[in-house]
Amino acid sequence: MTDHSFAFYGFAFFGIILARYFILAGGTHLLLYGTFSQATVTDEEPLLESSNKLAPPWKSIRRDIKLSVISSVVFALAAAAIVTAYELGITRLYSDVYEYPLWYLGVSYAIAIVLQDTYFYFLHRLFHHPLLFRWWHQGHHRSKQPTPWTSFAFDPPEAIVQSLFLVAIVFVIPLHFITVIAILITMTVWAVVNHLGLERLPVNFPHHWCSRWFTGPAHHAIHHHQYTLHYGLYFTFWDRQLGTQSPQYDREFIDR
Numbered sequence: 296m297t298d299h300s301f302a303f304y305g306f307a308f309f310g311i312i313l314a315r316y317f318i319l320a321g322g323t324h325l326l327l328y329g330t331f332s333q334a335t336v337t338d339e340e341p342l343l344e345s346s347n348k349l350a351p352p353w354k355s356i357r358r359d360i361k362l363s364v365i366s367s368v369v370f371a372l373a374a375a376a377i378v379t380a381y382e383l384g385i386t387r388l389y390s391d392v393y394e395y396p397l398w399y400l401g402v403s404y405a406i407a408i409v410l411q412d413t414y415f416y417f418l419h420r421l422f423h424h425p426l427l428f429r430w431w432h433q434g435h436h437r438s439k440q441p442t443p444w445t446s447f448a449f450d451p452p453e454a455i456v457q458s459l460f461l462v463a464i465v466f467v468i469p470l471h472f473i474t475v476i477a478i479l480i481t482m483t484v485w486a487v488v489n490h491l492g493l494e495r496l497p498v499n500f501p502h503h504w505c506s507r508w509f510t511g512p513a514h515h516a517i518h519h520h521q522y523t524l525h526y527g528l529y530f531t532f533w534d535r536q537l538g539t540q541s542p543q544y545d546r547e548f549i550d551r
């Protein structure tokens with residue numbers, strides 16, 4: 296890898312992160328609210344009383360985009376810091392795929408995802424503390440009806456805390472670049488899926504087989520309405536262990 300300046304990496308990553316956001320959130324938005332959206336409207340009774348089937352207002356989407364641009368700056372700086380640290384040889388990132396057994400690619404991916412889920416769950420609960428909520432997390436909750444645009448909309452302090460996980464983990468666990476990219480793709484796609492909004496999903500969306508152990512659009516939509524429930528990122532494990540899982544959710548999506 297040719298060494299570049301921190302500023303070069305910062306700008307390059309900003310472009311990549313922002314393009315990724317607009318392509319994925321914009322593409323998903325078109326699928327949900329575009330010309331063919333009628334096919335995706337559910338005819339089930341909505342779980343949330345205040346939910347409606349109307350497209351969310353552009354005002355809230357614009358607000359989400361503004362925060363996401365700022366989040367892109369934060370994550371670009373974090374990515375530039377990681378690459379610079381790698382070039383200095385002080386991280387545990389590796390580029391030779393045979394440096395560890397091949398199975399380790401999968402195991403290190405699973406460890407990173409479980410750690411990130413745990414990190415997020417406890418910090419997310421902390422962000423909802425009245426002393427922190429206003430400056431650290433309110434931005435993400437401005438959209439009562441989450442959309443794909445909400446997936447990357449964080450107040451700057453929250454974006455910093457989230458990106459610090461990625462900065463920290465490359466110093467702790469040996470990770471191949473392929474694994475890092477797999478983690479980033481999982482993070483991005485999962486965030487968009489979690490913010491699809493319950494109302495726009497097809498009737499046959501597979502809530503039942505996946506929602507016992509994993510979060511998803513229904514699980515996370517409830518968090519956007521009821522702040523005391525559903526703090527999980529990927530898994531429902533901590534919500535179940537610590538009593539922040541909605542019993543109504545289990546009745547509606549799992550037990551029937």
Ligand SMILES: [Zn+2]
Pocket residue numbers: 419423432436518
């Ligand atoms: Zn929250």
Ligand SMILES: [Zn+2]
Pocket residue numbers: 435441445490515519
């Ligand atoms: Zn959310």
